[in-house]
Amino acid sequence: MNRLLRVPLLLLPALAALAVAAACIDDDGSTGSRPNDGYPTKVVDAPIDAIDIVVRESMPPQYAAVITSGLPNGCARFEAWEMVARTDTEIVIRVTNRVPDSDEVACTMVYGTHESTVELGSDFVSGREYTVVVNGERKTFTAQ
Template identity: 90%
Template sequence: MKTFVHRFLLVLAAMPVLAVAAACIDDDGSTGSRPNESYPTKVVDAPIDAIDIVVRETMPPQYAVVITSGLPNGCARFAGWEMVARTEAEIVIRVTNRVPDSDEVACTMVYGTHESTVELGSDFVSGREYTVVVNGVRKTFTAQ
């Protein structure tokens, strides 16, 4: 009986610590500060860690680009992507993050990533080379 009481008291004492730890974990599983209404934020280009071309085996083939972008610290949040330009041989995409607009905001130095899939469609000429440019990082592929 005495052991049960000790265990119960230990669990009871640990509950506030667990509640505080859970409150520090964001919806996306990361920890640290996050931009909110308490300080101004700005939109900046995200660092690009990887660009992968996906070819879906349909007729005609469908293409997509999977972009892994960086979240340089605990305050950075993925803001979005937009197709900026498309020419006969080049597709330009911009990926952005939202970050604090001041260097005085304390952020954890935890590097995270975000993965986006951008559908490119099927209007590609077989055998022709195309280049996808995301925030200045280039990836070239040949259409099937």
């Protein structure tokens, strides 16, 4: 019986370590430091993992770009997106992250993502090709 009690007692330090690790995970699933933890931050272009064009069934059709941007480490946080330019056939969007302004800040090496939906509107000519450019990545579509 004494031997059986020792096994659960040996598990206590492991369970305590798991509880501490779980407490370090943020609501958004990220771990590690946050950009507002008392060190300077900067805004940088986010890596773009995917650009998808959504066509809403309306008259006239409405378009949106669903952009999946990367969060390269546990310190990176999505900052914003902005429509930078629009010409007759091209829409340029910038997506940014906020990151530490120093390489000396230790961040967990966990890659995360953020999804943004950017409404493009409905003023597209049917049959014309359009290109959405996000941080240099391109996605072309033909208007319906």
